[in-house]
Amino acid sequence: MSNMLEVADLGHTYGDYEAIGGLTFDVRAGELVCVVGPSGCGKSTLLRTISGLIKPTRGDVRLNGSHLAVVFQDYQRSLFPWLTVQGNVEFPLRSLPRAERRKRAAEALEWVGLTAAARKRPWQLSGGMQQRVAIARALAFRPALLLMDEPFASVDAQTRFELEDLLLRVRREHDTTVLVVTHDIDESVYLGDRILVLSSSPARLVANLEVPLPAERDQVTTRTADGFVALRSKVARLLNVGKPSMDVEKWAAAERESLSETVSSS
Numbered sequence: 001m002s003n004m005l006e007v008a009d010l011g012h013t014y015g016d017y018e019a020i021g022g023l024t025f026d027v028r029a030g031e032l033v034c035v036v037g038p039s040g041c042g043k044s045t046l047l048r049t050i051s052g053l054i055k056p057t058r059g060d061v062r063l064n065g066s067h068l069a070v071v072f073q074d075y076q077r078s079l080f081p082w083l084t085v086q087g088n089v090e091f092p093l094r095s096l097p098r099a100e101r102r103k104r105a106a107e108a109l110e111w112v113g114l115t116a117a118a119r120k121r122p123w124q125l126s127g128g129m130q131q132r133v134a135i136a137r138a139l140a141f142r143p144a145l146l147l148m149d150e151p152f153a154s155v156d157a158q159t160r161f162e163l164e165d166l167l168l169r170v171r172r173e174h175d176t177t178v179l180v181v182t183h184d185i186d187e188s189v190y191l192g193d194r195i196l197v198l199s200s201s202p203a204r205l206v207a208n209l210e211v212p213l214p215a216e217r218d219q220v221t222t223r224t225a226d227g228f229v230a231l232r233s234k235v236a237r238l239l240n241v242g243k244p245s246m247d248v249e250k251w252a253a254a255e256r257e258s259l260s261e262t263v264s265s266s
């Protein structure tokens with residue numbers, strides 16, 4: 001499988017504060033990779049450098065495709081209240097002919113189950129529906145890579161589960177490559193093909209974990225499966241290594257070894 005994203009020795013410093021301390025990883029085409037790390041470790045900075053919103057102090061980001069789209073946590077601020085749902089989804093497609101814009105927006109709204117809401121304004125919709133509009137807008141752009149920054153953190157638990165399943169369905173049906181930043185360990189295991197665990201700031205890669213779960217996931221059976229429970233415990237323990245006094249590399253190596261033992265014996 002080819003790489004859609006290649007990040008090499010990426011580092012970022014704000015003034016003299018080092019937020020990211022040299023990250024190297026790839027995201028393969030069609031893969032869904034989750035990034036977890038302690039609060040303030042530099043996850044949003046990582047997404048901003050990948051999306052080109054800020055220029056990294058050092059290192060390289062290579063995207064093997066022409067477009068990327070970003071979905072943010074705060075859907076209320078990312079949608080235009082004066083445009084209809086359809087208008088919001090069409091907005092990034094302004095350079096395309098009108099008929100093509102319409103077609104792509106209608107298609108993306110259908111993928112997220114919002115065809116009936118196309119003529120409404122965002123403020124007439126629930127929070128979960130608004131976030132679905134933001135996802136439709138990103139998908140209509142047909143991005144080579146979809147970046148998501150805490151995309152479901154502002155909705156209730158039930159809606160969050162629905163949106164997680166929506167994301168899994170659309171990325172499977174449309175073969176989208178996705179990089180999701182999340183605070184939620186369970187969400188990272190439920191969604192991910194792979195999980196990148198970061199240390200506290202400056203963010204370094206503590207572990208790069210394959211998720212040993214079938215592609216078909218279900219909120220009840222997947223979350224109670226032994227592989228799910230074992231991996232979420234691993235990630236939770238790895239996140240404690242963000243303490244500066246610990247030897248992150250040594251800890252991560254030990255955890256990786258014990259994870260591979262768990263997986264091979266299960």
Ligand SMILES: Nc1ncnc2c1ncn2[C@@H]1O[C@H](COP(=O)(O)OP(=O)(O)OP(=O)(O)O)[C@@H](O)[C@H]1O
Pocket residue numbers: 014017019037038039040041042043044045046201
């Ligand atoms: N524009 C900025 N100028 C100076 N420091 C910044 C700036 N943006 C972020 N930082 C600092 O860099 C560090 C990483 O911030 P970032 O927002 O990337 O972390 P995060 O992991 O996304 O945080 P959270 O988990 O709370 O969302 C934090 O200590 C933050 O205070």
